[in-house]
Amino acid sequence: MPTELARAAGTGSSVVVDRCEVCGAAGLEPVLFLGYLPPVNQMRPIGQRPHEQPAYPAELLLCPRCQLVQLGLIVDPAILFPPEYPYTSGTTRILRENFAELQREATSLLGLRGDELVVDVGSNDGTLLESFRAAGHPVCGVEPTLMANLANSRGVRTIMSFFGPAAASRVTAECGRARVVTATNVFAHIEGVHEIVDSVLAMLDDEGVFVTESHYLMALIETLQYDTIYHEHLRHYSLESLSYLFRMHGLEVIHAKRIPTHGGSIRVYAARAGARPVEPSVEQLLAAERQGGPLADRLKAFARRVARSKMELHALLRDPLAGGARMFGVGAPSRASTLINYTGLDRQLLECVVEVSGSYKVGKYMPGTVIPVVDEAALFDEQPELALLLSWHIADELMPKLTARGFRGRYVVPLPQPRIVGGTQ
Numbered sequence: 503m504p505t506e507l508a509r510a511a512g513t514g515s516s517v518v519v520d521r522c523e524v525c526g527a528a529g530l531e532p533v534l535f536l537g538y539l540p541p542v543n544q545m546r547p548i549g550q551r552p553h554e555q556p557a558y559p560a561e562l563l564l565c566p567r568c569q570l571v572q573l574g575l576i577v578d579p580a581i582l583f584p585p586e587y588p589y590t591s592g593t594t595r596i597l598r599e600n601f602a603e604l605q606r607e608a609t610s611l612l613g614l615r616g617d618e619l620v621v622d623v624g625s626n627d628g629t630l631l632e633s634f635r636a637a638g639h640p641v642c643g644v645e646p647t648l649m650a651n652l653a654n655s656r657g658v659r660t661i662m663s664f665f666g667p668a669a670a671s672r673v674t675a676e677c678g679r680a681r682v683v684t685a686t687n688v689f690a691h692i693e694g695v696h697e698i699v700d701s702v703l704a705m706l707d708d709e710g711v712f713v714t715e716s717h718y719l720m721a722l723i724e725t726l727q728y729d730t731i732y733h734e735h736l737r738h739y740s741l742e743s744l745s746y747l748f749r750m751h752g753l754e755v756i757h758a759k760r761i762p763t764h765g766g767s768i769r770v771y772a773a774r775a776g777a778r779p780v781e782p783s784v785e786q787l788l789a790a791e792r793q794g795g796p797l798a799d800r801l802k803a804f805a806r807r808v809a810r811s812k813m814e815l816h817a818l819l820r821d822p823l824a825g826g827a828r829m830f831g832v833g834a835p836s837r838a839s840t841l842i843n844y845t846g847l848d849r850q851l852l853e854c855v856v857e858v859s860g861s862y863k864v865g866k867y868m869p870g871t872v873i874p875v876v877d878e879a880a881l882f883d884e885q886p887e888l889a890l891l892l893s894w895h896i897a898d899e900l901m902p903k904l905t906a907r908g909f910r911g912r913y914v915v916p917l918p919q920p921r922i923v924g925g926t927q
């Protein structure tokens with residue numbers, strides 16, 4: 503078990519990763535460097551003159567021993583996840599459907615009874631726990647942001663806290679031990695991963711199961727989702743690296759599968775070794791990962807494709823923009839910050855980014871730029887020639903919707919292969 507790893511929490515700053523967060527190995531291999539990126543959730547109000555702000559190096563590293571792909575810098579979570587952290591899982595249809603499916607799958611796979619406690623780590627607005635509560639389960643969430651209040655007001659019991667040993671003790675003291683602990687889209691975000699797993703184990707009963715959902719390294723590689731690389735995402739798991747981590751804690755993966763959330767994630771069930779049967783899905787997914795060849799080689803090819811996609815995007819945009827076309831961005835998810843900053847799309851190229859009415863991002867600048875985020879009405883009122891889809895991983899869902907709502911321009915899909923699509927102009 504690695505010891506003496508520097509921790510960013512409480513520093514008000516960041517720490518450099520010089521040994522693997524999971525296995526402690528030194529000699530981490532650089533994979534890709536995307537430059538210095540601003541924190542994605544510190545957006546300045548429109549009109550404020552640009553002033554000094556932090557920027558953090560975004561370098562991806564591969565551990566040669568446990569095959570974990572991890573970020574080379576850990577930023578203090580107090581900077582990345584302030585209480586007013588704006589993300590709400592309940593507002594996204596694909597996430598709501600995924601959570602309902604998780605509840606059904608867990609119930610049938612684990613033979614859950616309605617009186618067994620379900621705990622969600624990083625429970626956000628309580629959307630996932632709502633599914634379990636509707637099935638009769640007692641539930642408890644742990645959530646560091648003000649979303650905890652929203653969850654509580656909906657009747658989903660939620661402790662407002664960062665997760666760790668203290669929060670775990672509080673859960674067991676107040677609610678007892680859990681049959682299921684879930685962590686969706688947070689397990690790759692928290693530093694001190696061994697303490698996190700130990701804290702989860704302390705909450706689980708003997709046959710308890712830990713269910714994680716994380717953005718999947720193989721999806722990152724396959725569809726060139728380098729824009730999911732930013733400082734909230736400390737680790738990019740494969741099933742192999744995740745299994746390695748769990749084995750260090752006496753846990754065994756009993757079921758794993760790919761799911762569509764966030765452009766491609768994995769859902770992994772882990773139980774105390776020997777406590778539950780292992781599904782064939784585990785070996786199947788591991789075999790599929792191995793089929794792609796050595797990870798170091800795949801990541802080298804990935805880095806070359808990332809660079810090529812940037813050049814191809816500029817080549818694609820050169821003629822229309824030089825000819826005077828206007829381009830608006832559509833959607834301001836966190837990943838848009840990486841894409842815009844890495845490709846260098848500045849205010850002169852990208853006039854504004856539109857977001858849904860009521861989003862807290864409207865009225866702010868995109869991180870690290872002076873590109874304003876404005877109400878989506880602007881897209882339909884002003885009809886720019888080009889709409890750059892910053893949530894490109896759902897482009898096929900977005901384009902017909904925007905066209906049906908009256909947008910007449912063409913769409914720029916920046917990844918994985920930059921292309922301009924459709925329109926009537």
Ligand SMILES: [Zn+2]
Nearest residue numbers: 522525565568
């Ligand atoms: Zn390692």
